Amino acid sequence: MLGLHGRDLTLFLVVTALVVFAPVILNPFPIGSSLAQFNAGYPDLMQRFVIYGIFAIGFNILFGLTGYLSFGHAAFLGLGSYAAVWMFKLLSMNVIPALILSTVVAGLFALVIGFISLRRSGIYFSILTLAFAQMMYALAYSVLTPITNGETGLQLALDDPRILDGGERPTSLPVTDLFGLEMRETTVLHMGSWEFTIGAGYYFAGILMLIAFYLSIRIFRSPFGMMLRAVKSNQNRMNYTGLNTRPYTLAAFVISGMYAGLAGGLLAAMDPLAGAERMQWTASGEVVLMTILGGAGTLLGPVLGAGLIKYFENIFSKINDGVLHAWFGAVPDGMEDVLVTVFHPFVGKGWHLTLGLMFMAVVIFLPGGLVEGGTRIGRLFRRRGRNAGGAEAEAAAKHPAE
Amino acid sequence: MSRHFTRRGVLRTGAVAAGGLALPTYLRAQESGYTNAPQGDTVVLGFNVPQTGAYADEGADELRAFELAVEHLNGEGDGGMLNTFSNKNLDGTGILGKRVEYVTGDTQTKSDIARASAQSMIQRDGAIMISGGSSSGPAVAVQALCQEAGVIFMAGLTHSNDTTGKDKKANGFRHFFNAYMSGAALGPVLTQAYGEGRRAYHLTADYTWGWTQQASIEAAMGSIGNWEMVENVLTPVGAGDFSSYIAPVLNSGADILVLNHYGGDMVNSLTQAVQFGLRDRQVNGHDFQIVVPLYSELMAAGAGEAIKGVYGSMNWNWQLQDAGSQAFTRSFGEKFGFPPSNAAHTCYVQTLLYADAVARAGTFNPCGVVEALEGRDTPGSLEGIDSESNTGFLFDGLGNGQTLYRAADHQCFKDVLVMKGAEAPTSAYDTLEIVEVTPTAQVWYEPDNPMFEGGDLGECNPGA
Numbered sequence: 001m002l003g004l005h006g007r008d009l010t011l012f013l014v015v016t017a018l019v020v021f022a023p024v025i026l027n028p029f030p031i032g033s034s035l036a037q038f039n040a041g042y043p044d045l046m047q048r049f050v051i052y053g054i055f056a057i058g059f060n061i062l063f064g065l066t067g068y069l070s071f072g073h074a075a076f077l078g079l080g081s082y083a084a085v086w087m088f089k090l091l092s093m094n095v096i097p098a099l100i101l102s103t104v105v106a107g108l109f110a111l112v113i114g115f116i117s118l119r120r121s122g123i124y125f126s127i128l129t130l131a132f133a134q135m136m137y138a139l140a141y142s143v144l145t146p147i148t149n150g151e152t153g154l155q156l157a158l159d160d161p162r163i164l165d166g167g168e169r170p171t172s173l174p175v176t177d178l179f180g181l182e183m184r185e186t187t188v189l190h191m192g193s194w195e196f197t198i199g200a201g202y203y204f205a206g207i208l209m210l211i212a213f214y215l216s217i218r219i220f221r222s223p224f225g226m227m228l229r230a231v232k233s234n235q236n237r238m239n240y241t242g243l244n245t246r247p248y249t250l251a252a253f254v255i256s257g258m259y260a261g262l263a264g265g266l267l268a269a270m271d272p273l274a275g276a277e278r279m280q281w282t283a284s285g286e287v288v289l290m291t292i293l294g295g296a297g298t299l300l301g302p303v304l305g306a307g308l309i310k311y312f313e314n315i316f317s318k319i320n321d322g323v324l325h326a327w328f329g330a331v332p333d334g335m336e337d338v339l340v341t342v343f344h345p346f347v348g349k350g351w352h353l354t355l356g357l358m359f360m361a362v363v364i365f366l367p368g369g370l371v372e373g374g375t376r377i378g379r380l381f382r383r384r385g386r387n388a389g390g391a392e393a394e395a396a397a398k399h400p401a402e
Numbered sequence: 403m404s405r406h407f408t409r410r411g412v413l414r415t416g417a418v419a420a421g422g423l424a425l426p427t428y429l430r431a432q433e434s435g436y437t438n439a440p441q442g443d444t445v446v447l448g449f450n451v452p453q454t455g456a457y458a459d460e461g462a463d464e465l466r467a468f469e470l471a472v473e474h475l476n477g478e479g480d481g482g483m484l485n486t487f488s489n490k491n492l493d494g495t496g497i498l499g500k501r502v503e504y505v506t507g508d509t510q511t512k513s514d515i516a517r518a519s520a521q522s523m524i525q526r527d528g529a530i531m532i533s534g535g536s537s538s539g540p541a542v543a544v545q546a547l548c549q550e551a552g553v554i555f556m557a558g559l560t561h562s563n564d565t566t567g568k569d570k571k572a573n574g575f576r577h578f579f580n581a582y583m584s585g586a587a588l589g590p591v592l593t594q595a596y597g598e599g600r601r602a603y604h605l606t607a608d609y610t611w612g613w614t615q616q617a618s619i620e621a622a623m624g625s626i627g628n629w630e631m632v633e634n635v636l637t638p639v640g641a642g643d644f645s646s647y648i649a650p651v652l653n654s655g656a657d658i659l660v661l662n663h664y665g666g667d668m669v670n671s672l673t674q675a676v677q678f679g680l681r682d683r684q685v686n687g688h689d690f691q692i693v694v695p696l697y698s699e700l701m702a703a704g705a706g707e708a709i710k711g712v713y714g715s716m717n718w719n720w721q722l723q724d725a726g727s728q729a730f731t732r733s734f735g736e737k738f739g740f741p742p743s744n745a746a747h748t749c750y751v752q753t754l755l756y757a758d759a760v761a762r763a764g765t766f767n768p769c770g771v772v773e774a775l776e777g778r779d780t781p782g783s784l785e786g787i788d789s790e791s792n793t794g795f796l797f798d799g800l801g802n803g804q805t806l807y808r809a810a811d812h813q814c815f816k817d818v819l820v821m822k823g824a825e826a827p828t829s830a831y832d833t834l835e836i837v838e839v840t841p842t843a844q845v846w847y848e849p850d851n852p853m854f855e856g857g858d859l860g861e862c863n864p865g866a
Contacts, residue, residue, distance in 0.1 A: 039526065042522060042525040042526040043525055044518060044521035044522055044525050045518075045522060045525075045526070048518065138638070141608075141609065141639070142608040142609055142636065142638070145609075145610075149610075150539075150609050150610050151513070151538075151539040151609035151610050151611070151639075152513065152538070152539045152542045152543065152564065152569065152609075152610050153513040153514070153539065153542075153543050155542075155543070155546050155569075156546075158858050158860060159858075171860060171861050172549075172860055172861055172863050173546075173549065173550055173860070175550065184550075197525070271517060271521070271547070273513065273514070273517060273543055273546065273547075275512065275513040275514045275539070275543065277512040277513060277514050277515070278514055313515075313518075314518060314519070314522050317453070317507060317508045317519070318505060318506065318507055318519075318522070318527075320505075320506045322504075348453065348506070348508075349453035349454050349458070349508055351508075352454065
């Protein structure tokens, strides 16, 4: 099916199922229970999961296959967002033209930046990409304010032209749509004390993520992907055989730049605002973390890593002392205060700390990322009984960390 | 593996799942006609402040104020400003009889993250109102989000003219003062203190807030004190080291340095300017002076000795002697052990004003709240200001004297404080002293003032 075979097909079907049922899977706790704090099944966060998934999948095509560590990929994310918002302002609130332009613009910039940066490899390449990204961030933040609206971020306004939408001035800000289907359209399903939110925007982004994931599988399995792997394992040897590797690495750079542009465009399509922070070096570092946390060079890893980091950023940062007191309300007062004091540094504003500890643990004990963890668990089960392994773990086992 | 997926199996599972999901479907929003109508006997407010990054100190103080406001609304503690507020709708039984609960989030002082955080409060936690923020960028971004989502935004600390100027929104309200008001209040005081015809050199944070403040100060000093601007140099945000920007000031022929910086940048640039010996110099026959148009207690504490005798402006200060300020300072001090900052004050007041507006409107519907905060039923106007736009919701007893929430742009008009670094502070908390309470009439402007034009409130959006 679709040119996929065996375990690739299984992996793709598993990811598809995860995307389709995410609103249910991510909301396992009933509304009103004290664990509802951990529910992540609301549209904005689910959209972020899949969009940053696209970003990380694209980054993995460059970093995972060729080993070139770009430290400036957020620049393409930001470019995509700016391009998309400008399309919303000038042309139409339909997301299709916006996404096309954001992908193309990011691709063009990736071509130029990649052409220059790829003349060096290793740390010098990383520094070059970082320098370009910081330059673009500084430009967007202040110098180019007429185009980017600086610190405040580029937003829609009531008197934007929107040529294709008729151009008349609306009374409230228009919303992004796909041929009439509003991206923010949601339906809430009530099942007992559970609530599941089904959002149009999420499923649109989810489908694009599946397409991006499918393309990534095809690239990984193609001769082109093999060539990129060869670049990673020994570029000198390739050069000695008379093969020019630069077109291949440049192609990988542009492809991953376009993925980032698409992700940036989607972010703007879900929430029409483009801010310069999206291009800052911290954002570039984040996608590196996502990929390494999940497992660089694996198919599923980047998506898992993206999900985990966004989960921490949005869920753990919301746990304040009040929530902690509610959890430990049952234990005696003295104990309660002790427990709250112990947990306090790790939640709320301390979410960075928890994430950092976890990142260290993964890098030290699971150098291949979460996917390696899945593989190990899978192996454990297989030793006990041949059919006991979970589908996901088996799928992960297919692609051991590199 | 693929042999496990038979077509029949997939179809059957899918049909069962779809049937199960579709059974109890209905839209929650349609019941009430607006987003996040409170269910049961509680109402959820969202407090979105920077907990990490450059403005984390301000954010932490804002959170304390929100916590205190919620306590008072729920009838715990000593009631604070509820006792001095001119409106008596709030009696400590929550809002409209519903107990107030709140969720918090970290904006990281980034527009993007602030929006994501606010979005999760709205979509997941069911927040009906979002408040907070320590910087204008995130404030403007979150205000726009609340407009789209159909909830109320009560801005925290945001000083840029744009928040209630070109980026104003019907669902958004600002109690804090703005850069124009700072200029109007500082103009006469600075002219009196330093004389007319001075030559000013501006160092300006290179983003929206810095520019609007620079323009406001330049215009005010030009027209009131006949000051001349020598040069305006834009500095990157978070530069850390400003010595390369301060050295050129020495030979520029300027005799005043205006620092349009905030937070850590202001602490660094002011400290370095003083270390360069700028204030010991004589230029054009004048003593060289430094001005910091926007002050905060936390910055003053950071700058230490350097701040002595330096003029600036503030929205509110705990040293004010009116009953409202004293009641708030007392309950804040008793709970946390130190006096509140002006960021804390504006957040506390905004929460109370929201609760009062809901009580007067009799509904949580954002459009009802907007009408109440615009004072449509009982329009009031400030005394002594002859203007058509002088109409809105008038209140008193919240620390700034008589205050008008102007209907035309959702900006509060009230007295502005001109402050000066104290020469002999007695504790870590009175490093600033009040020089003058500038009356509202002097900082008044029309909604179509060129510094604020280009925006449009639009219509209130109840969402759903």
